[in-house]
Amino acid sequence: MRSTDSLIVRYIARRSVPFIQLYALYVLGHGEDGPGGGFQGGVIFASSFVLLGLANGWGYGRRAAPARLLDPLLPLGCLIYLGIGLAALLAGGAFLEYGALAGSDDPEVRRHWHHYGLIGIEVGVMVTVSAAMATLFFEMARPARVQARVDRVGEEADRA
């Protein structure tokens, strides 16, 4: 997508990014006390890059969230989730039994670790969701000019 011609729109979009991302982290952190959580936070976090791409052009947004950064983040979130589950298993509890992460039977300590586990999996969800949403946008919105080059590279690699 081309960038908009309006300097004001481009500037406001750039300056909004940190606030959107801060709000996304707020939504993530307050999922236990109010509406929100990793999924919503991840979507909002990704929307900051979508806004950059829409207002300042595809290339500008892509440079802020390049594929070599987003691609590893996609499975990383799943691995965080899985890792916390397996860590609970190794600590002697059931799979995803966050309280077992404490490694002690004190209910107070277990309650704390339960919080950490829950926030941990929410972080995992957020990482995967935000990377996935941004990737979906940047892959689909890729300008025809760039897409043609992508296709040519692919065809040449097919022939080789």
Next chain:
Amino acid sequence: MEDLILAILVALALAAVRLKDLLGAAAVLGAYSLLMALLWCRMNALDVGFTEAAVGAGVSTVLLLAAVNRVGRREQGPGVSPLLKPALWRLAEHRAALAERPDRPLLSARTMALLVVGLTAAALLYGARDMPRIGDPAAPANRAGSVAQHYLRHAPADTGAANVVTPVLGDYRGYDTMGETIVIFTAALCVVLVLRQAGRWRGPKEAP
């Protein structure tokens, strides 16, 4: 209030189907999702409303815009006018042209579609009569001993979270949420594989 929102939702859905301008249709669908989010909030399903607003009205609309950007703004093929009268006129013409063909089917595709949609709607309306009212204490989901009651009673003590939705997603249904995360990962993976020529594109280094 709900009736008003539902009426607007039906009108928006019809507009989205009938609009030839795909950009306009995408915008209408965004408005549809936003009203849906409002409806969820009226039902006290704040987390669902939040997700609907962020995903349905936000990211989905942008993804539709990106798709429109690729395929072109106008819908191809024989069109349906947003005005009912020209649409009916064209339908009559279409039927007349079809009737002259020797190999005409007993029912046209449109009639079949209308039949299927009508039957499905009738079945859904019939089923909806048995739906309990929202918050009805006699509803199966709210009866004593149901799993929802168990969550509501025990979640704060079990997990220390004030918002019951998060422990349900993360604790009681932790396996499901992990599966959902993997589904989202898979969806993004498929889009990358299709649109990036099986990973041969080395990222945006050559991009402008």
